[in-house]
Amino acid sequence: MASYENLLLALDSATGILTITLNRPIKLNALNAATIEEIRQSFQEALDDAAVRGIILTGSGEKAFVAGADIAELADLNEIAGRRVAERGQEAFCMIEESTKPVIAAVNGFALGGGCELAMACHLRVASENARFGQPEVNLGLIPGYGGTQRLTQLVGKAKALELMMTGDQIKADEAHRLGLANHVVPAAELLPFCEQLLKRILSKAPLAIGMVIDCVNAYYDEEKHGYQTEANSFSRCFGSEDFREGTQAFLEKRPAAFKGA
Template sequence: MEYKNLLVEINNGIAVLKINRPKALNALNSETLIEINDAGRALQKNKDVWVIVVTGEGDKAFIAGADIVEMKDLNAVEGMLFSQRGHDAFATLENMNKPVIAAVNGFALGGGFEVALACDIIYASDKAKIGFPEATLGIFPGFGGTQRAAKLVGLAKAKELIFTGKMIGAAEAYEMGLVNKVVPHEELMKEVMALAEKIKSNGPVAIGLAKECINKSLSLDMDSALMLEAKDFGLCFGTKDQKEGMTAFVEKRKATFKGE
């Protein structure tokens, strides 16, 4: 897979999807959003990929935001279409049945942090800066930020971040519950890859089904959510992975999963 604005590397079941516009601090233009969507779909279909890591090229920015140069002259309809491109791309990351980890290695502002919020787990460098500065530009987060941030940290905290446009450090983001873990900058990818390896060692079909249940829990009533859980739990028992996992436990050995 080759892209103009992305680097995609696959090694031993783990794919690293890197936004590669360092001169623009990895800002998201329409072309990049389309490429993220395409790459996500391709990784979803790739049976050799079990975990995806998303990060930014360079040492300054994860993704500094959406491309203001492209946005500044858009009209209302064009703005809506630009937003939809972001929705489509990030929904691909959010809804694929494989875990996606964000390695936030620097500035993650506006659309940049919206990418991270679409991932399942967020690890941040201690040098990372996070925020939604859109209101300072006369707009607001339009790539899912108003929805995902509110569901993650609650309405009041999401409103404070979005209304003020303030930028916060990684430690404060962790305290708010916006990121899972803060690690020393130089250790970020090592920590993220260790996490990816740990996840990869478990049953991938079960993880994909669990992800579906967790993601849908916020949009379903309890009875419907529990019905989905029972259905997906049952589906696990039709897999070779479940037989291997439980047989390995009984035989006191490490399970070898194949995603089947």
């Protein structure tokens, strides 16, 4: 794997789990343009690497997953530059959302602004008990720009999303779990082990089918796609896969399946 200035990458060759750690602890892992580009590059590398089967995304230190965008970098932008920043962030985060390899956000502290948007781009979110979520951009005269207005609405519903984005309020991990923003809440010391075990459970299933589930669910929210047709097409494709033959044969023979992702 390549080395990055603001990210730490660690691949467990036995499980195929790649852990990507945002590593700007002095800045509470705030997202600047360089970090967003590194996120995009690292995910492209991971998607192209057959040794990577699933990804855990987390932040360094005990305080923050990502505490937000790097405000000093945004302060002098004009409208044209601001649109470019939004588009680059959306491109990077859409790459995560559309990854056919499962991605879990291990939210180990503050997930605010761009950090909340980054967590929401992941397929699942596991929060430590000290985690805090929020979209406080209105306090700066801004709105979420990396897909937050869309994904927060999808996850918690229109009324609550509007309230959170218009007030800029932060919510604790247990409230995020109640709303459906977090899948699980665990003690901080158990966060990464829990994420690893959850991801291992997912990776024990048929890789092609996991990727198709992601595609079909994403199609529900894509106006250019027909969700039911995407599902029917993917369901049909399963029948031509080796994984389907192996899965059904293993079931009939009452043994664990040995999926190959083909």
